[in-house]
Amino acid sequence: MSATLSPAPAPATATAQSAELRVCTRCVMDTTDPDITFDASGVCQHCHDYDRVTREHVFGGADGQRRLEELVATIKREGVGKKYDCVIGVSGGVDSTYVAYKVKQLGLRPLAVHLDNGWDSEIAVSNISVTLKNLGIDLYTHVIDWEEFKDIQLAFLRSGVVDCEIPSDHAIVACVHDAATREGVRNTIWGYNLKTETHLPKAWSRAHLDWGYLRAIHQRYGSGRVKTFPRVDFLSYVTNFRLRQKRLMLLDYIDFSKPAALKILERDLGWRSYGGKHHESVYTRWYQGWFLPKRWGYDKRKTHLSSLICSGQTTRAAALEELAKPSYDPELQQADTDYVKKKFGLSEAEFTQILTGPKRSFHDFPSYWKTQRGGVFRAGLRAYQAVKYGLLRRGRPAS
Numbered sequence: 001m002s003a004t005l006s007p008a009p010a011p012a013t014a015t016a017q018s019a020e021l022r023v024c025t026r027c028v029m030d031t032t033d034p035d036i037t038f039d040a041s042g043v044c045q046h047c048h049d050y051d052r053v054t055r056e057h058v059f060g061g062a063d064g065q066r067r068l069e070e071l072v073a074t075i076k077r078e079g080v081g082k083k084y085d086c087v088i089g090v091s092g093g094v095d096s097t098y099v100a101y102k103v104k105q106l107g108l109r110p111l112a113v114h115l116d117n118g119w120d121s122e123i124a125v126s127n128i129s130v131t132l133k134n135l136g137i138d139l140y141t142h143v144i145d146w147e148e149f150k151d152i153q154l155a156f157l158r159s160g161v162v163d164c165e166i167p168s169d170h171a172i173v174a175c176v177h178d179a180a181t182r183e184g185v186r187n188t189i190w191g192y193n194l195k196t197e198t199h200l201p202k203a204w205s206r207a208h209l210d211w212g213y214l215r216a217i218h219q220r221y222g223s224g225r226v227k228t229f230p231r232v233d234f235l236s237y238v239t240n241f242r243l244r245q246k247r248l249m250l251l252d253y254i255d256f257s258k259p260a261a262l263k264i265l266e267r268d269l270g271w272r273s274y275g276g277k278h279h280e281s282v283y284t285r286w287y288q289g290w291f292l293p294k295r296w297g298y299d300k301r302k303t304h305l306s307s308l309i310c311s312g313q314t315t316r317a318a319a320l321e322e323l324a325k326p327s328y329d330p331e332l333q334q335a336d337t338d339y340v341k342k343k344f345g346l347s348e349a350e351f352t353q354i355l356t357g358p359k360r361s362f363h364d365f366p367s368y369w370k371t372q373r374g375g376v377f378r379a380g381l382r383a384y385q386a387v388k389y390g391l392l393r394r395g396r397p398a399s
Contacts, residue, residue, distance in 0.1 A: 022036075022038065022042075024036075024038065024042065024043060024044035024046070024047060024306070025041060025042035025043055026042075026043045026044070026047045026309070026310070026316070027044065027046065027047050027199065027305075027306035027307075027309045027310060027316065027319075028302050028305055028306050028309070028316065028319045028320060028323060029044050029046050029047075029199055029201075029302055029303070029306050030302065032297055032298055032299070032302075033046075033201040033203060033204065034201075034203050035201060035202065035203050036201070046198070046199040046201070046306065047199075047306070047310055049198065050194075050198045050199065050307065050310045051310070053194050053198060054194050054195060054198070054310075054311075057194055057252060058193075058194050058195055058252045059252065059253050060254070060255045061255070064253045064254055064255070067253055068106075068250075068253040068254065071248065071253065072106050072107070072108065075108060075187045075248075076107070076108070078186050078187065079108075079109065079185065079187075082183065082184055082185060083109070083111075083183065084109050084110060084111040084138075084183050084185055085108055085109045085110075085185065085187065086103065086108050086109070086110050086111075086185060086187040086188065086189050086248075087110065087111050087112075087113055087176055087177075087179050087180040087183065087185050087187070087188045087189070088100055088103060088110045088111070088112050088113070088176075088188070088189045088190075089112075089113050089114070089115075089172055089173075089175075089176045089188075089190060089191070090112045090113070090114050090128055090132070090139070091114070091124065091128075091172075091280050091281070092120070092121075092123065092124030092125065092126075092127035092128045092274070092280040093124070093127075093191070093274075093280045094191075094258060094261055094262060094265065095191030095192070095193065095196075095251065095258075095261075096190075096191040097127060097131050097191075097265055097269070097271055098191065098251070098256075098261040098264070098265060099189055099190070099191045099250055099251065100112060100131060100132065100135055100137055101131075101135065101264065101265065101268070101269065102250060102251075102254070103189060103250070104135045104136070104137065110137055110189070111137075111138050111139075111140060111179060111183060111185070112128075112132055112137050112138065112139045112140070113139075113140050113141075113142065113175050113176045113179045114128055114139060114140070114141045114142070115141075115142050115144065115168070115171055115172045115175050115230075116141050116142065116143045116144065117144045117149055117168050117171065117281075117283075118144065118146050118149065118150075118343075119168075119281045119282045119283035119284070120280070120281060120282075121274060121279070121280055121281065121282055121285075123272050123274040123280065124274065124280035124281065126272065127271050127272060127274075127280070130269065130270045130271070131265070131269040131270070131271055134268075134269050134270065135269070140179055142171075142175045142230065144171060144228075144229070144230070145227075145228045145229070147224070148224065148226060148227065148228060148229055149167065149171075149229065150343075150344060151218070151222045151223055151224045152167045152214070152218050152222060152226065152229060153167055153168075153283075153344070154221075154222070154344055154346075155217050155218045155220070155221035155222035156217055156221075157344075157354045158221045158353075158354060158357070159217045159220065159221045159360060159365075160357050160358050160359045160360040161217065161360050161361065161362065161364075161365075162203070162204055162205070162292075162296055162298070162359075162361070163204065163205040163206070163207075163208075164287055164291070165205075165283075165284060165287055165288075166207065166208050166213075166214060167214065167229075168281070168283070168284075169208040170208055170209060170210075170211070170214055170230075170231065170232065171229060171230040171231075173208070173209060173232060174230035174231050174232050174236075175230045176188050177232070177236070177240050177245060178230060180240075180245055181240065181245075186244065186245055186246055187245070187246050187248055188245060188246070188247050188248065189248045189249075189250050190247060190248065190249055190250070191250075191251065192249055192251075193249055193251035193252050193256055194249070194252055195251070195252070195256055195307065195311040195313075196256070196258055196304065196307045196308060196311060196313070197303075197304070197307055198307050198310070199302075199303040199304075199306040199307045199310075200300075200303045201303070203361075204292075204296075204298055204300070204303075206362055207362050207367060207369060209232050209237065210367045210368045210369055211231045211232050211233050211234070211237070211368065212234070212366055212367045212368035212369075212370075212371065213362065213365055213366070213367035213368065213369070214231075216365040216366040216367065217365055220365075234368060234371075237368065257313055258308070258313055259313060279328070282336060282339065282340075283340065285328065285336060286333070286336040286337065286339075286340055288300045288327070289327035289328045289333065289336075290327070290333045290336065290337060293327060294355065295354075295355055296359075299323065299327065301322065301323060301327065302323065305319035305322060305323070306319070
């Protein structure tokens with residue numbers, strides 16, 4: 001019989017905060033973000049960042065429609081003669097499913113890519129199958145090597161760093177770009193959007209695309225070799241991400257409303273809700289809803305709700321009311337915790353060590369980010385760009 005663990009603690013709110021906890025007067029971000037700052041009115045820097053980036057990079061109304069039409073025309077032109085003109089990632093969640101809905105509505109020919117990392121919920125699998133069938137979109141599913149992936153995930157849990165979702169996020173991006181390379185497609189389209197995902201602190205999550213960081217953690221805390229794990233290594237990062245392929249955030253070109261999108265998906269595609277943000281994955285549900293609050297005192301609902309407040313899709317009062325509730329059902333938290341321990345093969349002692357061991361940060365490990373800040377990398381990138389664009393000007397194909 002498994003030990004009974006307490007549910008993740010409910011977060012402090014503006015109505016019941018300790019003297020040490022300060023909450024933004026506009027959103028619900030607080031000093032659980034160690035780097036948060038406030039202006040004279042008590043508004044945090046995340047809200048100011050939100051205003052700036054949405055003003056510069058989110059395009060609604062007639063301007064957004066014009067830009068979107070130009071973007072779609074470019075994608076179609078670059079996809080002439082190919083089976084697909086874009087690649088999209090799908091998880092069964094709201095944002096990626098709505099992107100699938102929109103690209104078909106816009107007349108594009110997408111290939112959908114899904115990463116099966118062993119943690120999909122039943123609802124996620126059903127949502128992917130039903131919605132893509134109804135939309136007539138081809139699906140490529142990359143089934144990850146579980147033993148290899150398990151070793152990487154455990155390395156992150158044992159390392160003491162905060163973001164243990166990086167292995168999944170990294171592999172998803174790699175799979176989408178690998179599929180685009182195989183199909184000769186330049187454009188990849190993503191469900192990430194600034195209106196609902198701008199308040200995430202760097203102290204809570206960073207370096208999702210940094211294979212150097214991921215590899216360093218696995219080398220120190222893993223036990224096996226990494227042979228098949230999808231990765232964005234140094235060369236593919238420079239060539240695909242910086243020079244060749246384009247990563248397009250389609251939802252930043254429309255008047256995206258998450259509540260409205262939910263209704264459309266349920267009505268038109270037979271999509272089913274799975275609860276909280278990113279709860280289409282059992283591991284993500286457990287990590288965000290139980291592990292992060294328990295181990296770090298971080299509640300990612302604050303970041304999601306804060307962006308919704310700033311975009312006018314919820315109110316601060318409603319967000320505070322939501323935060324006063326458990327992150328998700330306490331009985332399911334217990335069941336998920338038992339499942340995670342069993343799936344990873346962790347003893348109670350090993351699991352306790354993960355929860356109580358030393359905490360470390362991104363800066364404690366080697367990374368490509370550190371390499372990029374060096375002069376050698378920057379000089380090499382400039383040289384590559386000079387050669388590439390010189391060839392293009394002379395009418396020769398660049399590598």
